[in-house]
Amino acid sequence: MADTNIYISDLPAEMDEESLKTIFGAYGTVTWGKVFQGKGKPGSSGIVEFASIEEASWVVENVSGNIPEGLSMPVTITFKKAKADKGKGFGKGFGGFGGFGGFGGGKFGGGGRFSPYGCGKGGAKGGSFDAETEGMLDQWVQAKRSRDFATADSLRAVLRAQGIDPDKVR
Secondary structure, eight states: OOOSSEHHHHHHHHHHHHHHHHHHHTSEEEEEEEEETTTSSSSEEEEEEESSHHHHHHHHHHTTTTTOOOOOOOOEEEOOOOOOOOOOSSSSSSSSSSSSSTTOOOTOOOOOSOTTTTSSGOTTTSSSHHEEEEEEHHHHHHHTTTTOOOHHHHHHHHHTTTTTTTTHHH
16 A cells, blocks of 8 residues: 555665665655664664655655665565454453463463463464564564664554554564
8 A cells, every 4th residue: 555654674784864865865755764773684674754655656666676876785665564454363361362371372371472462472463464564563672672762653653554553462
């Protein structure tokens, strides 16, 4: 689904926000940008907001998979993900697929985090998320734990715009 925000992966590790805005400013009016350093990964990722959906669409369609001016490696660019499936997991708490001891593991059933929202580990209603969204959720958790509230708030806003409430799924 087209949006003014795009998610860029496979950025170089040394990428900073000013460089991100400058590089993608060549393709349209950048109103906001944020770089997320890959924890334990060689690269980083970023989010850029353009002034219009048309500019963002053009970048996703024409730059993704290519090497943007100013970089030396191809990048992957996508729009924010559509709202997550709102289906419920089996067993909301005591022995179903996602509660205190069912197949979903949980704190008392072995294997993962307890989630009062069903689906066991992670609590993602209706199933798990794609790799990019999982990465953003993990970065959000890490930012909260390290008390980097500016980054955590930015990630929370992007995830909520995708229909994912990180406070509920992590």
